[in-house]
Amino acid sequence: MxxxxxxxxxxxxxxxxxxxxxxxxxxxxxxxxxxxxxxxxxxxxxxxxxxxxxxxxxxxxxxxxxxxxxxxxxxxxxxxxxxxxxxxxxxxxxxxxxxxxxxxxxxxxxxxxxxxxxxxxxxxxxxxxxxxxxxxxxxxxxxxxxxxxxxxxxxxxxxxxxxxxxxxxxxxxxxxxxxxxxxxxxxxxxxxxxxxxxxxxACRPIGEPYTITHADQNILYTLGRKTAYQALAKAFDSLTEQERLAVQGHLFIGLAVSEYLEEFKQGDFLIRNILGADPSTGAIAIGALPRVGQTVQYQLRDPHTxxxxxxxxxxxxxxxxxxxxxxxxxxxxxxxxxxxxxxxxxxxxxxxxxxxxxxxxxxxxxxxxxxxxxxxxxxxxxxxxxxxxxxxxx
Structure with a gap:
């Protein structure tokens, strides 16, 4: 050839x-x-x-x-x-x-x-x-x-x-x-x-992985015992001060490819957009159709990564x-x-x-x-x- x-x-x-x-x-x-x-x-x-x-x-x-x-x-x-x-x-x-x-x-x-x-x-x-x-x-x-x-x-x-x-x-x-x-x-x-x-x-996981406990169509309501918004806020808090300043437009969500991994790392997720968030209800809209029981983790897009x-x-x-x-x-x-x-x-x-x-x-x-x-x-x-x-x- x-x-x-x-x-x-x-x-x-x-x-x-x-x-x-x-x-x-x-x-x-x-x-x-x-x-x-x-x-x-x-x-x-x-x-x-x-x-x-x-x-x-x-x-x-x-x-x-x-x-x-x-x-x-x-x-x-x-x-x-x-x-x-x-x-x-x-x-x-x-x-x-x-x-x-x-x-x-x-x-x-x-x-x-x-x-x-x-x-x-x-x-x-x-x-x-x-x-x-x-x-x-x-x-x-x-x-x-x-x-x-x-x-x-x-x-x-x-x-x-x-x-x-x-x-x-x-x-x-x-x-x-x-x-x-x-x-x-x-x-x-x-x-x-x-x-x-x-x-x-181009994205790496931030915060913790969560199991979806309540979702409807492309709306995430609860991840484990937290609302989807609370989990996002916790992931944001895990970033350095410099990362927080540059986070605008670089936050995403990852859907785990396999549920059988003991530890999730970069490359183990399908990266999807976060379309919107409602702090009053704790809901997050994403560019995917997740299911209850699926593992998700928020992601940060980073050029060095x-x-x-x-x-x-x-x-x-x-x-x-x-x-x-x-x-x-x-x-x-x-x-x-x-x-x-x-x-x-x-x-x-x-x-x-x-x-x-x-x-x-x-x-x-x-x-x-x-x-x-x-x-x-x-x-x-x-x-x-x-x-x-x-x-x-x-």
């Missing part, structure tokens, strides 16, 4: 795009099997057909069998993050032994996938052949968490990577093989491929590849739109970290409204994280 990547900057000009994709194709050791293009969604403001035309040009001049194009508020290249600027990144993969197939799923179709056999019928591969998935979905109209639960049940321990698009509302920002995608694109990888996915979060966590995850991943006697050929990266300059004050921290541990690896990705990746062997939608897929020939 061989992969190459590049970044295009500026207005979309057909001649320049052809030059770029032709150059990358010539750098490959063979004809491209698969391509990923992650494009700034602002191009759609200038021309609503811009992503469709980009998909056509890249497919034709890249000689691509499969091409995914995703619109985003920002793009990721080899050690580079372009936030809110005119650009697209392109990754081309040559692997003649790779089996790849994408399916488009509407929200209504998820209701029909209630049996494993229905999931298996989506692809022309035997279930054990599938090594990983890429998922790109509409952040507004697609039931992503229900979808991921069903996908994990049908394909346990098969990792998924991707995210919710952060493009323009009511404008198509996903294309697969030159066709617009409405809902969700599910891309399966089978055959001779290694597909590893890691997720690194995010950097250290990502470096530790990449360190562990590098050791895994060394034990295989291999190096990854390509990296795909989904970064939360709440990271980047917003979190770190500067750009490219997440993208550069990959090049630090895997220098020279072909890399591309996008800024997402929710990142998809595995935790404890199950695929989830994450927040304020970066999800990274490593690909190589098996």
């Amino acid at each position: 061989h992969a190459v990547s590049g970044v295009y900057n500026g207005p979309l000009e057909e001649k320049r795009i052809i030059q770029m994709v032709s150059k990358l194709r010539m750098e490959l050791s063979g004809e491209p099997t698969l391509g990923f293009a992650f494009s700034w969604s602002g191009y759609l403001d200038q021309d609503p057909s811009s992503l469709a035309e980009l998909s056509d040009i890249l497919t034709i001049y890249g000689h691509l069998q499969h091409l995914v194009v995703v619109g985003s508020s920002g793009t990721v290249g080899q050690g580079i993050e372009n936030e809110g600027t005119a650009s697209f990144s392109l990754l081309l993969i040559h692997n003649p032994n790779l089996k790849c197939q994408g399916v488009v799923l509407s929200p209504q179709m998820i209701e029909t996938l209630d049996q494993k056999e229905n999931w298996y019928s989506l692809f022309p591969f035997d279930s054990p052949e599938i090594k990983g998935f890429s998922v790109f979905a509409d952040p507004i109209n697609f039931p992503i968490e229900k979808f991921l639960k069903g996908l994990t049940q049908a394909y346990p321990h098969v990792p998924a990577w991707g995210g919710l698009t952060s493009g323009k509302e009511n404008e198509c920002s996903i294309y697969y093989n030159r066709r617009a995608v409405s809902g969700c694109l599910l891309l399966a990888f089978a055959g001779n491929i290694i597909f590893d996915v890691i997720v690194s979060q 995010a950097i250290v966590a990502l470096q530790k995850s990449l360190e562990d991943e590098k050791l895994k590849w060394l034990s295989r006697g291999k190096i990854p050929s390509a990296v795909l990266q989904a970064i939360c739109a709440g990271r980047g300059k917003t979190l770190f004050g500067t750009s490219s921290i997440d993208a550069q970290s990959i090049q630090k541990f895997f220098p020279g690896v072909a890399q591309a990705g996008f800024f997402a409204n929710g990142e998809i990746g595995p935790t404890c062997g199950m695929n989830f939608l994450h927040g304020y994280s970066t999800s990274i897929a490593f690909l190589a020939e098996d």
